[in-house]
Amino acid sequence: MKKNKIKKADIVFALMIGMVVIFFWLCHWKAKNGSIVRITENGITTEYSLEKDREIHLKNNKTGGVNKIIIQDGKVYMEEASCKDQICVRHREIWKNREMIVCLPNSVFVEIVGGEEADIDN
Amino acid sequence: MRFLARYRHIITAIVTCLLFAFLVFMGVKSKDIKNVNLKSSVYAGNAFGTAIKKTLYAEDKSVLGKVSDDIDKELKDIENQISVRVADSEVTMLNRNYAPGGKYKLSDTLLSYLEEEMQLCEDTKGAFNPCIRPITNLWGIEDGETTIPSDESIQKALSYCDTDNMELCEDGIIFQEANMMIDFGATGKGLACDRVRKVLEASEAEGAVISIGGSICVYGDKGDNKPWHIGIQDPRGEDGDVLGIVDVDGTKTVSTSGDYEKYFEADGVRYHHIIDPDTGYPADSGLISVTVICENGLLSDGLATACFVMGLDEAMEYANNHEVDMIFVTQDKKVYVTDGLKKTFRLTAEGYTLEKYEKK
Numbered sequence: 001m002k003k004n005k006i007k008k009a010d011i012v013f014a015l016m017i018g019m020v021v022i023f024f025w026l027c028h029w030k031a032k033n034g035s036i037v038r039i040t041e042n043g044i045t046t047e048y049s050l051e052k053d054r055e056i057h058l059k060n061n062k063t064g065g066v067n068k069i070i071i072q073d074g075k076v077y078m079e080e081a082s083c084k085d086q087i088c089v090r091h092r093e094i095w096k097n098r099e100m101i102v103c104l105p106n107s108v109f110v111e112i113v114g115g116e117e118a119d120i121d122n
Numbered sequence: 123m124r125f126l127a128r129y130r131h132i133i134t135a136i137v138t139c140l141l142f143a144f145l146v147f148m149g150v151k152s153k154d155i156k157n158v159n160l161k162s163s164v165y166a167g168n169a170f171g172t173a174i175k176k177t178l179y180a181e182d183k184s185v186l187g188k189v190s191d192d193i194d195k196e197l198k199d200i201e202n203q204i205s206v207r208v209a210d211s212e213v214t215m216l217n218r219n220y221a222p223g224g225k226y227k228l229s230d231t232l233l234s235y236l237e238e239e240m241q242l243c244e245d246t247k248g249a250f251n252p253c254i255r256p257i258t259n260l261w262g263i264e265d266g267e268t269t270i271p272s273d274e275s276i277q278k279a280l281s282y283c284d285t286d287n288m289e290l291c292e293d294g295i296i297f298q299e300a301n302m303m304i305d306f307g308a309t310g311k312g313l314a315c316d317r318v319r320k321v322l323e324a325s326e327a328e329g330a331v332i333s334i335g336g337s338i339c340v341y342g343d344k345g346d347n348k349p350w351h352i353g354i355q356d357p358r359g360e361d362g363d364v365l366g367i368v369d370v371d372g373t374k375t376v377s378t379s380g381d382y383e384k385y386f387e388a389d390g391v392r393y394h395h396i397i398d399p400d401t402g403y404p405a406d407s408g409l410i411s412v413t414v415i416c417e418n419g420l421l422s423d424g425l426a427t428a429c430f431v432m433g434l435d436e437a438m439e440y441a442n443n444h445e446v447d448m449i450f451v452t453q454d455k456k457v458y459v460t461d462g463l464k465k466t467f468r469l470t471a472e473g474y475t476l477e478k479y480e481k482k
């Protein structure tokens with residue numbers, strides 16, 4: 001009776017399993033970490049990772065307008081703004097691709113690029 | 123490793139299955155990609171004192187910047203023609219310079235908008251009023267006023283809003299009384315959607331969703347021949363919170379009017395910006411939001427306002443008679459949709475219930 005020995009094919013199979021696992025893991029990792037928070041103030045654009053918690057303070061040198069943006073637990077929201085209408089502060093938090101918070105009076109645009117697709121097109 | 127050797131048949135089977143699943147998965151993915159081969163860009167900006175968001179789709183992404191600029195230019199042109207906030211717009215000049223009883227000459231485009239408005243006024247039995255400006259101006263809610271005008275001044279302003287004193291002729295308008303005024307507060311964003319649609323039709327963009335305040339111009343498709351998914355604002359949620367999602371094809375404009383857009387509160391009463399032309403006070407019809415979906419943007423925007431004033435029963439009757447799709451939200455958070463939307467509207471917000479409308 002032939003003894004069960006490791007053959008070349010076994011190693012190939014093992015490697016294949018490993019590759020498939022790594023592929024799916026990579027896909028998952030990319031989807032999770034692909035999101036960027038793009039903040040444009042007066043035409044100047046800065047990008048941040050959505051995954052790293054932080055506070056962003058903006059000051060418009062021309063108008064003196066102030067905005068405080070919070071990135072927390074993979075979501076972004078406008079914590080404070082010096083604008084009169086406060087529409088941006090009332091906006092819900094955003095985290096899906098192409099979602100946006102706008103503070104018109106201070107000309108601040110916060111946009112999500114990449115990541116989970118939004119359910120809606122508008 | 124002996125384990126590995128012993129079970130190698132099983133492992134072979136598993137790997138084969140995984141590879142197969144992987145191939146199927148990739149196959150599905152690439153099929154999706156084949157249908158949606160258009161590239162998209164999002165642009166944000168402002169016009170008419172409201173936020174504009176443009177999501178544009180085309181095969182070649184590099185054309186989208188120009189399309190966006192063309193839309194901005196068109197919006198600027200519209201603003202310069204119809205806005206009462208622009209000091210030398212055609213509408214401002216009319217309001218300021220007309221002589222009572224005499225004809226004031228207007229451009230063909232402005233006249234055609236006013237003709238549509240007059241028709242809407244007639245169809246809605248005055249719930250839509252094209253010359254309500256004296257009363258909205260008195261309240262000033264859109265400009266941030268937070269005081270209630272005296273009843274005397276409201277009644278006086280109301281007397282300047284009588285459409286019987288406004289007459290359109292072949293190339294102009296006649297106001298019979300002094301102090302009359304028009305504005306496009308209730309239809310401007312919708313008619314802007316119509317004008318933007320024409321820009322899109324002449325452009326290389328294949329699909330677009332353009333939000334102009336409460337009106338959304340839905341154009342073309344994403345290359346997949348499928349309807350767009352349009353989120354309707356939750357009238358009691360935060361800005362951007364979605365009440366529900368409606369599937370809309372690329373020929374329609376979606377307009378929503380609600381008491382949440384601009385308002386102030388005094389003694390627990392919400393004074394919002396939609397004034398009932400009958401009473402001169404903010405409309406109190408039991409509705410908190412009305413969405414109208416139709417091909418004519420001016421009509422969808424104007425109807426959203428008119429139907430908010432009319433209330434659920436009258437508005438539902440109008441919708442059925444004119445075959446227009448609408449979504450209504452009442453004060454007790456009940457949501458009603460017209461028959462045409464029963465299959466395409468999905469309520470997603472919590473705390474609301476989708477009700478079947480019982481004809482009164």
